[in-house]
Amino acid sequence: MHWIALRWLLDDAGTPEGPVLPTPEAIGWWALRYTPHVAWQDEALMLEVSACERLWGGRLQLMRLLLADNPAPDARMLGTQGATSLIALARLRLFAREEKRPQDVPAGLPLDTLSAARAHLDLLARLGCRTWGDVASLPRGGLTRRFGAELRDALDAAWGLRPESHAWLTLPDVFEQKLELPALAETAPELMWSANRLLASLQLWLRARQRGARALELQWTLDLKRFNGVNLPPHQQVTVRTAEPTQDMAHLRRLISEKLALTTLSAPASWLRLRTLETDPWAGASTSFLPEDNRKGDRLHEMVERLSVRLGPSQVLVPSAQADHRPERKQAWRPALHKDKAPPDKARRQAQAAASQPDAIYPPWLLPEPLRLEMDGERPCYRGTLSRLVGPQRVEAGWWGDKEEGGQPAMRDYYVAESPEAGLVWIFRERPAARFSSGEVRWYLQGFYA
Amino acid sequence: MEYCIKIQLTVFAMGLPFLDSFFAAAGRGVWHADELGLADAQVVATGHAALDAELPGGGWPVGAMTELLQAAPEAHVWRLLLPALAQAVQARGGPVVLVGPPFEPCGPSLAAQGLPVEALMWVRSEAPAARLWACEQALRCADVAAVVAWLPQARVAELRRLQLAAAQHELLLFVCRPDSVALSASPARLRLRTDRCEADASQIALHILKRRGPPLASPVMLPARNERMAALLAAARVRRKLRLQQQGTVVEAGETATSAKVVRIDAWKGGPGALDRLAVAT
Numbered sequence: 001m002h003w004i005a006l007r008w009l010l011d012d013a014g015t016p017e018g019p020v021l022p023t024p025e026a027i028g029w030w031a032l033r034y035t036p037h038v039a040w041q042d043e044a045l046m047l048e049v050s051a052c053e054r055l056w057g058g059r060l061q062l063m064r065l066l067l068a069d070n071p072a073p074d075a076r077m078l079g080t081q082g083a084t085s086l087i088a089l090a091r092l093r094l095f096a097r098e099e100k101r102p103q104d105v106p107a108g109l110p111l112d113t114l115s116a117a118r119a120h121l122d123l124l125a126r127l128g129c130r131t132w133g134d135v136a137s138l139p140r141g142g143l144t145r146r147f148g149a150e151l152r153d154a155l156d157a158a159w160g161l162r163p164e165s166h167a168w169l170t171l172p173d174v175f176e177q178k179l180e181l182p183a184l185a186e187t188a189p190e191l192m193w194s195a196n197r198l199l200a201s202l203q204l205w206l207r208a209r210q211r212g213a214r215a216l217e218l219q220w221t222l223d224l225k226r227f228n229g230v231n232l233p234p235h236q237q238v239t240v241r242t243a244e245p246t247q248d249m250a251h252l253r254r255l256i257s258e259k260l261a262l263t264t265l266s267a268p269a270s271w272l273r274l275r276t277l278e279t280d281p282w283a284g285a286s287t288s289f290l291p292e293d294n295r296k297g298d299r300l301h302e303m304v305e306r307l308s309v310r311l312g313p314s315q316v317l318v319p320s321a322q323a324d325h326r327p328e329r330k331q332a333w334r335p336a337l338h339k340d341k342a343p344p345d346k347a348r349r350q351a352q353a354a355a356s357q358p359d360a361i362y363p364p365w366l367l368p369e370p371l372r373l374e375m376d377g378e379r380p381c382y383r384g385t386l387s388r389l390v391g392p393q394r395v396e397a398g399w400w401g402d403k404e405e406g407g408q409p410a411m412r413d414y415y416v417a418e419s420p421e422a423g424l425v426w427i428f429r430e431r432p433a434a435r436f437s438s439g440e441v442r443w444y445l446q447g448f449y450a
Numbered sequence: 451m452e453y454c455i456k457i458q459l460t461v462f463a464m465g466l467p468f469l470d471s472f473f474a475a476a477g478r479g480v481w482h483a484d485e486l487g488l489a490d491a492q493v494v495a496t497g498h499a500a501l502d503a504e505l506p507g508g509g510w511p512v513g514a515m516t517e518l519l520q521a522a523p524e525a526h527v528w529r530l531l532l533p534a535l536a537q538a539v540q541a542r543g544g545p546v547v548l549v550g551p552p553f554e555p556c557g558p559s560l561a562a563q564g565l566p567v568e569a570l571m572w573v574r575s576e577a578p579a580a581r582l583w584a585c586e587q588a589l590r591c592a593d594v595a596a597v598v599a600w601l602p603q604a605r606v607a608e609l610r611r612l613q614l615a616a617a618q619h620e621l622l623l624f625v626c627r628p629d630s631v632a633l634s635a636s637p638a639r640l641r642l643r644t645d646r647c648e649a650d651a652s653q654i655a656l657h658i659l660k661r662r663g664p665p666l667a668s669p670v671m672l673p674a675r676n677e678r679m680a681a682l683l684a685a686a687r688v689r690r691k692l693r694l695q696q697q698g699t700v701v702e703a704g705e706t707a708t709s710a711k712v713v714r715i716d717a718w719k720g721g722p723g724a725l726d727r728l729a730v731a732t
Contacts, residue, residue, distance in 0.1 A: 295619075297590050297592030297593075298590055298591045299591070299592065300544060300594070302591070303587050303588060303590070303594070306587055307587055310583070311575050315575050316573050317571070317572040318545070318568070319557045319567050319570055320567070320568075321561070327556070327558075330558050331557040331567060361678075362556050364528040364559045364563075365552070367553055368554055389686055390686045416679075416682075418651070423525070423646065423674070447556065450522070450529065
């Protein structure tokens with residue numbers, strides 16, 4: 001058996017704005033990458049590496065790897081080794097106090113580095129015991145009767161005479177962590193600082209599980225049950241989704257902060273909880289040596305998600321071609337966020353065929369709503385009297401529709417007309433069916449050629 | 451002091467042959483303000499030969515801001531930019547992001563001119579700050595092919611930020627602004643003002659306000675309509691004239707026969723272009 005004990009020391013611990021360690025579980029998840037036997041013992045993280053040290057190239061190499069891959073870059077990381085966990089822990093405590101290690105380990109280790117002996121230090125010192133060896137040489141029976149079985153068992157474990165038992169850390173199937181906020185948060189952006197800590201833990205979990213996050217839920221506990229005479233729910237939450245599974249916390253952090261900026265807390269929040277809703281197996285990124293493949297910048301879905309979160313999903317739109325003859329329905333604008341991953345081949349080919357028709361007569365700009373034109377006698381006017389140049393093009397469609405489809409059949413004669421001020425415009429004359437006819441001819445403007 | 455050194459160098463150069471070649475080499479890297487500059491980065495051809503000839507490097511600069519100043523925000527944008535946008539989409543495969551266009555872009559029409567419908571992304575936001583932010587985000591995205599933004603209220607510092615983002619990520623960036631800002635300063639490398647030609651409505655007069663090169667005395671004239679539309683209009687004119695002749699009325703003096711020239715387009719035969727046929731047949 002061979003043990004490594006690790007501990008993180010913050011230089012300016014205790015200051016509220018100073019750097020903070022990831023949660024203990026998260027650090028344990030990080031260590032699970034190196035060995036399956038990881039446990040917290042008192043203040044130190046213990047790694048049992050006898051089975052895996054060859055995989056990492058030896059003990060020295062493994063120590064170097066661990067120290068280089070510090071999960072908390074702000075903190076100083078101490079590491080020591082020992083034949084048993086207690087020896088490694090005692091050496092770590094000596095190292096943290098910057099004392100020299102004794103010649104003979106474990107017998108020469110000072111007694112206050114043994115957790116089990118800490119309660120009895122005074123008495124043992126008066127007995128003349130200063131090192132582990134001093135206590136171990138006392139008669140077993142008397143020692144057990146006087147100090148309880150615990151001290152003797154610890155010494156046996158330290159010498160490797162008894163098997164050690166530990167509560168090994170395991171990776172949960174779903175990431176879920178709770179954190180108490182350092183102070184009550186009044187506004188949603190104040191949650192971001194603690195959410196960052198949770199996100200750092202999430203990253204460690206995702207890496208250990210080899211998964212990428214697709215959907216997260218950030219939930220906060222409200223500190224009040226009633227506020228302004230309104231009963232409040234115990235929790236509030238925001239959900240963040242991304243199109244591609246990711247281990248990149250910068251993108252998730254931006255999405256969460258944009259969501260939080262739009263959220264109002266109905267009462268001060270005290271606890272924060274982060275949970276993964278959907279995760280996908282992480283495939284890793286394929287890289288290329290070609291310069292044109294390695295263009296710097298964000299990916300498209302990241303940009304779309306960021307824009308949609310801040311501006312609203314209905315503000316970022318992509319078109320899709322539709323099979324319809326009414327120009328306003330020839331394309332449908334959908335939120336880019338809900339873009340189907342890959343439309344079925346056949347539908348896409350049909351859409352492409354529909355889109356590639358030589359529709360030169362359509363104007364590049366469409367008005368969202370056809371504009372009713374004023375009349376100058378028989379001729380319609382838009383910034384001057386219009387003169388019809390090309391047409392008519394007759395459209396009769398939509399008779400099958402109900403209210404959502406436009407209400408009534410579209411029977412229109414389209415013309416390309418020229419306005420003295422606005423250039424070429426696209427207008428139509430509504431040709432009402434005989435039974436709806438009121439005798440009035442109505443002209444509309446629907447597009448600009450520009 | 452510097453002048454002295456330069457003069458001395460020139461004097462030396464007269465006599466020393468190796469310095470002559472040095473001066474010749476140095477001269478190549480110097481841009482003289484009276485000749486058209488070379489593009490120091492990639493360019494995309496505009497699709498209009500007359501315009502290409504007047505632009506440094508022969509096209510729209512990639513990785514720099516191009517400003518279009520127009521009286522109406524919708525005027526001539528597609529006519530000027532569409533060929534370049536179609537090329538950029540084909541080369542880079544990403545969408546063209548339209549930030550705050552004045553109207554709805556009509557996909558079928560753009561697709562007929564080479565820009566596929568799927569390659570459009572419409573960011574519609576009214577707030578100037580949101581438009582600027584969206585524009586910058588789009589520029590920072592690696593998959594976007596080009597950005598066309600309508601920023602009527604942008605200030606110089608904000609435009610400069612966009613210009614830097616475009617330069618960093620090597621994207622085509624077109625900013626459309628009202629022509630009232632033509633006299634104010636701008637960080638754009640290329641500034642164009644479009645005008646309707648008073649004499650001929652089928653031409654765009656393009657004033658190049660700023661470029662790396664000498665100021666342009668006369669505007670560049672470009673056809674305001676694409677070939678198919680021009681053909682359609684010409685056919686309609688011929689037909690109207692024929693009808694008038696059949697009715698025995700005198701042809702008006704304004705509609706001269708020379709201006710009506712029918713352009714044959716092969717697409718009539720292939721595609722289901724019922725509209726074009728209609729214009730000629732009846």
